[in-house]
Amino acid sequence: MAAAAVAEAPRSRAVAQPPEGPDDLLLVERVRAGDTEAFGTLARRYSRRALSVAYRVLEHPEDAEDLVQDAFMVALEKIDTFRADRAFAPWFFRILINRALNARKARWVRRTSEIPADAPAGGGTPEREAERAELRERVAAALAVMAEPRRTIVKLYELEGFSGPEIAEILDLATGTVRWHLFHARSALREALGSYAP
Amino acid sequence: MKLPDLSGDPPRDPLLERTLRDALPGAPADTDWDRLHHAVDARAAAVMARRGRRWWEYAAAWSAAAIPAAAAAGLVLFALLAGARAQADEAARMTPAPLMEQTLALDIADADRSLVNDDGGDWLLQDALPAPEGR
Numbered sequence: 001m002a003a004a005a006v007a008e009a010p011r012s013r014a015v016a017q018p019p020e021g022p023d024d025l026l027l028v029e030r031v032r033a034g035d036t037e038a039f040g041t042l043a044r045r046y047s048r049r050a051l052s053v054a055y056r057v058l059e060h061p062e063d064a065e066d067l068v069q070d071a072f073m074v075a076l077e078k079i080d081t082f083r084a085d086r087a088f089a090p091w092f093f094r095i096l097i098n099r100a101l102n103a104r105k106a107r108w109v110r111r112t113s114e115i116p117a118d119a120p121a122g123g124g125t126p127e128r129e130a131e132r133a134e135l136r137e138r139v140a141a142a143l144a145v146m147a148e149p150r151r152t153i154v155k156l157y158e159l160e161g162f163s164g165p166e167i168a169e170i171l172d173l174a175t176g177t178v179r180w181h182l183f184h185a186r187s188a189l190r191e192a193l194g195s196y197a198p
Numbered sequence: 199m200k201l202p203d204l205s206g207d208p209p210r211d212p213l214l215e216r217t218l219r220d221a222l223p224g225a226p227a228d229t230d231w232d233r234l235h236h237a238v239d240a241r242a243a244a245v246m247a248r249r250g251r252r253w254w255e256y257a258a259a260w261s262a263a264a265i266p267a268a269a270a271a272g273l274v275l276f277a278l279l280a281g282a283r284a285q286a287d288e289a290a291r292m293t294p295a296p297l298m299e300q301t302l303a304l305d306i307a308d309a310d311r312s313l314v315n316d317d318g319g320d321w322l323l324q325d326a327l328p329a330p331e332g333r
Binding site for chain 2: 036
């Protein structure tokens with residue numbers, strides 16, 4: 001199923017791909033008519049990516065799960081305000097990311113897990129592990145000094161595979177503004193990564 | 199510094215992406231998806247039950263309390279109206295008696311003077327009514 005592939009393949013372009021099964025808009029119509037199962041289908045379609053995005057912002061697994069649940073409930077509460085001439089995914093991720101950024105800003109997060117320098121990264125030689133640890137430190141330092149929404153934009157673009165227009169819709173920004181932030185974020189990251197990045 | 203091209207998305211950079219992915223861990227792989235989905239389903243069912251109710255369903259839900267309350271209010275209103283009507287009848291019944299007593303107690307001359315007195319100046323009435331004896 002495409003929805004599962006979306007979540008399992010991080011680089012896939014989920015928002016642009018038509019999912020298998022009932023169309024999002026059809027599911028939304030069924031939800032509006034009171035079909036709980038249709039909402040379950042929507043939730044399963046986007047939950048993996050939602051958790052990934054939430055985790056990217058909050059950097060805490062339990063808080064990310066709570067946030068995903070809350071975002072789905074807010075989406076359900078507001079489903080009548082969703083405009084059928086727009087795509088469902090950017091509308092939903094806008095809810096999710098706004099809540100994530102607010103939660104992060106309000107220090108709602110119980111504890112922010114800094115990326116540990118010794119975090120396992122998939123095995124390898126001790127030299128490779130040491131290299132990765134240094135890499136994580138550099139990325140964390142570069143992102144730490146990066147203001148919002150730039151930090152979120154670069155994560156959504158590079159790691160979650162959203163396009164510039166999708167990010168613009170999610171964050172309620174102009175597409176040009178998103179691309180401007182993306183350009184500067186990439187430059188900062190490349191500078192920080194030095195010899196690690198191309 | 200090179201200016202960004204804002205007319206389109208920059209080309210994907212697989213090396214930068216891989217480097218970032220290597221450095222920034224994603225969501226934990228051991229997420230219990232069944233638990234998460236069941237939690238979403240349960241909360242969604244509650245929200246749907248709340249938003250799915252129409253006005254007549256709310257009316258039906260409230261009718262158990264609303265009907266007795268309306269009946270009680272009706273009885274109270276009826277009692278108040280009945281009481282007010284009884285008071286009005288009593289007032290109407292009691293009002294003429296003092297007037298009658300006062301009228302009967304009046305001396306005819308006093309009654310006459312009450313219409314035409316000496317300094318009233320109403321000659322037509324004085325001519326029309328016979329002068330009381332002794333005046």
